[in-house]
Amino acid sequence: MPVRAPSDRAPPPRQASWQPAPIARLALGIMALLVVYASLYPFTGWTDVGLPAFAYLRAPWPRYWLGSEIAANVAAYAPLGALFVWAVYPGLRGTAAVLAATLACGALSAMLEALQTFLPDRIASNVDLAANACGALLGSLLAAPAAPRLIGAGASARWRARWFTADAGPALMLAMLWTLVQVPRQPMLFGTGELGRLLGDWVSVPSGLLGEFWPPSPAHRVWAESACTAVAVIGVSMLLLHVARPVRARGVLPFALVAIALAIKTLLQPLAVPGLPAGVWATGGALLGGAAGMLLAAAFAYLPPPAQRVLGIVALALQLAIVNLFPPDQYFDSDSLFAGVRWLRLESLTLGLSVIWPLAALLLLLVRHRAARS
Numbered sequence: 001m002p003v004r005a006p007s008d009r010a011p012p013p014r015q016a017s018w019q020p021a022p023i024a025r026l027a028l029g030i031m032a033l034l035v036v037y038a039s040l041y042p043f044t045g046w047t048d049v050g051l052p053a054f055a056y057l058r059a060p061w062p063r064y065w066l067g068s069e070i071a072a073n074v075a076a077y078a079p080l081g082a083l084f085v086w087a088v089y090p091g092l093r094g095t096a097a098v099l100a101a102t103l104a105c106g107a108l109s110a111m112l113e114a115l116q117t118f119l120p121d122r123i124a125s126n127v128d129l130a131a132n133a134c135g136a137l138l139g140s141l142l143a144a145p146a147a148p149r150l151i152g153a154g155a156s157a158r159w160r161a162r163w164f165t166a167d168a169g170p171a172l173m174l175a176m177l178w179t180l181v182q183v184p185r186q187p188m189l190f191g192t193g194e195l196g197r198l199l200g201d202w203v204s205v206p207s208g209l210l211g212e213f214w215p216p217s218p219a220h221r222v223w224a225e226s227a228c229t230a231v232a233v234i235g236v237s238m239l240l241l242h243v244a245r246p247v248r249a250r251g252v253l254p255f256a257l258v259a260i261a262l263a264i265k266t267l268l269q270p271l272a273v274p275g276l277p278a279g280v281w282a283t284g285g286a287l288l289g290g291a292a293g294m295l296l297a298a299a300f301a302y303l304p305p306p307a308q309r310v311l312g313i314v315a316l317a318l319q320l321a322i323v324n325l326f327p328p329d330q331y332f333d334s335d336s337l338f339a340g341v342r343w344l345r346l347e348s349l350t351l352g353l354s355v356i357w358p359l360a361a362l363l364l365l366l367v368r369h370r371a372a373r374s
Contacts, residue, residue, distance in 0.1 A: 023172055024083055030177070035112070039112040039115075040122075045120050046119065051117060053117050056113060056124035057129075069128075073128050073131035076135060077136045077139065080135075081139030085147060086147055089148075097144055098140040101139070101140035164245060165243050165245060171240055171242070182265045185280065188229060189286035190228070192358050193320045222283070225283065226285040226289035228319055228326075229285070229290050230293035232293065232315070233258055234296055234312070235316035237253065242305045243305075250301050258294055265281060266281075316358050317362070
């Protein structure tokens, strides 16, 4: 008798249980990495200036300071404090969670400010430390009352229990991460998995040779981007849908996923790449491929989970093949685009995550597919 894979659909539980929120923990980890990256970039030029690391704590209050800089520090640490409260719930609640979030975020800020003492392009500041701690306190105070409704047995947990299987955590986290790794400009919309950034230039040799024998025309590039975008949407949608319960409206999930990813891309890409228009990603090939991918994924939403896993594996493999084998566009130079980044230095971190993402998604689908067949 065949064994059902853990992610195959089963009736939803009668009541959501009180349990930690893995998505909040993943978001906290990503936010913490962003803060560390933004605080220590470019990670070069470390110099011993002859001062103790924490000497900045005894520095006098500056005579001149910018309110905008303080507001920026508060805004940067407020989400960190909020995510900390949600990540530790229900282990810590109320005042204890607020206190723990403020102390943990304050300690992180203190360590980062201390390390900035040894970076020539950075200035360790007790004002920044105070603003960061205040931001974490503000975020945690706002998040604590909402935790029971968002996590625990609240609306978020009930929604997840109704829409997704009990083991959906890894797929949900990868789907959320997919929406975040679209921030960098890409030669093809949703074209994650550029392995040359991870393994070196030798990975680009096949695409270079292909370009020598078959230089693609502009029309070929439009169709390649359409295909890449379509299979990328299908791949991430199957990753999410194979852990969805048989809810009648589950066909809307691909549309919601793409909408969130494009909203994040549109809002953050101009900040990550100054001077870049907000809708630069909206090419003809991208729009055609995105629409086709969403329509096909919505139709595939009603297939059984084993078929969805196979479709997801095939789609992600095709996406990787197109991204890494199609001859590169000589007019697209991502390195020069990212060289001028100033706001939070998002380019390197999100690019690294975008390379790893399809590999992690493929691994998850392959493991579950094998478990279903055993």
